[in-house]
Amino acid sequence: MSAEKAISMAQINGSLSEKPEKKDEEWTEIISPRTHLFDLPLRQLWNYRDLMWLFVRRDFVAQYKQTVLGPLWHLIQPIFTTIVFLLVFGKIANIPTDGIEPRMLFYMSGITVWNYFSGCLTSTSTVFLTNAAIFGKVYFPRLVLPLSIIISNIVRFGIQFLLLLALMIWFNFQGYPMKISFHWLYIPLIIALMAGIGLGLGIIISALTTRYRDLAVLLTFVIQLAMYATPVAYPLSYLRGKPYRWLIEINPLTSLVECFRYALFGKGTFDMQSLGYSVIFMVVVLFIGVLLFNKVEKTFMDTV
Template sequence: MDGNNCPQTRLLDLGLKDLWRYRDLVLLFVRRDFVSTYKQTILGPIWFFVQPLLTTLTFIIIFGNVAKLSTDGLPMLVFYLSGITIWNYFAQSLTATSTVFRDNAHIFGKVYFPRLTMPLAIVISNLVRFGTQFTLFIVVWGYYLIFSDKVQPNWLIVLTPLLVVIMALLSLGLGMTFSALTTKYRDLAILLTFGVQLLMYATPVIYPLSSLPIAYRWLILANPMTSIVETFRYAFLGSGTFSWGGLGYSLLISLLVLLLGTIIFNKVQKSFTDTV
């Protein structure tokens, strides 16, 4: 069965039953994404550790030592690494899912399977990357927890899985939306890459929310990633801001984006082979 003869799909249908039936295929795609990324690299999965460390060191030099941005009195290494660890999962999942249709047109045009398996597999495979980088963060965090009194964790650490789920929903919804749109407008993929980089500066990754003028904080708080980063940092480091309302807002926006992404994705998947 080719891609144009796939079963009729309702716009709001996530196809959860089909996804469960094709769960082995999802795992196969997860393995494929993991292997293909590092198969021909010298360091292989070690890049999971190297990339956030190099990024953190760059931030320490540029934003910490040169720009003298505040870190709320926290050690720069653990402050920047906390933001990078959270941000990387969202950014990498969004960027990778945004080109699903374009990158896999040769498969979609030959055989039917639930199209959502591919973006879902990307979000899951990035959990492996996140788990590795989170382990690196825990090692650094543990060092400062033992040898410094500047790190004051609290019970909100238990919300970490919820934060990951919200990021997964948000990146999946946005990724499906852009994946559908890039089948017709190819330059959106380039715009998204640039946009994700700009969005990081609109998220308290390299600065604490408390360092911003009160009059402009609402602009940053409108970004659903803000509460996620701030909650993670507040939970593990004891510095930053936390609000149930802010976290609820992030969850609500993520669900709405997922709903919109599902509608657009299901609409485009019926005819995308004509435009890709």
């Protein structure tokens, strides 16, 4: 809590209890029913940065304990999904890939970013429920956990992205030259935007699920369906002239996936307008998310 707040609090109470105000300024912490809705405990978060990293570490170490392949599972999942997509969408449905060759890279790039986004969203959306045991006993800034989840997912994304890069380099020597351009600089931006949208939506859902569990159930299949509303298995250009194209375009992730491919391969639909739309969407969602989170974090132990 900020020092200004503590003082203003002391002034209010000072008149009641007739205690000298000077003394009250020394309180290090004041627990009150409500904080300001947009109070972001940034300094507290910074104090707890060690905890954030330890949570990331826990996620990685604990996830693959007692497995033979360990972290290799991070790679197996996108490889198999790519193969299935290659068969179903590439061979059977014969949907074009915006001229990205070989097709395998088209699918894998889409799957990699999509996995990253859905990972951010699904795990932040249950953060209150899965960590109720910890939250119920100790206080630390609650935002530490969703943020650590985002970091975990970025690391996971990094591993899968390296796989994608390795394949691109391999294909480079097979006659499919890589194009390295300044567009690659967009990739961190896209990752940040996806993290923002995932985090924002995730904490909105997690804040609401503390009271109404329905949303958690809803999310598990909506996230699967949402993948088909995003150009993961098909390029946006394939929808040119189709009447339902707007449905895909209002999806803020559409431009991000397309932009990701455009950065990597120099092909695809990419324009600043739709990217701007995604940025605005992220800002709004994060804003609402933080607002709800602040409201819920204090009392959720009574309702969860």
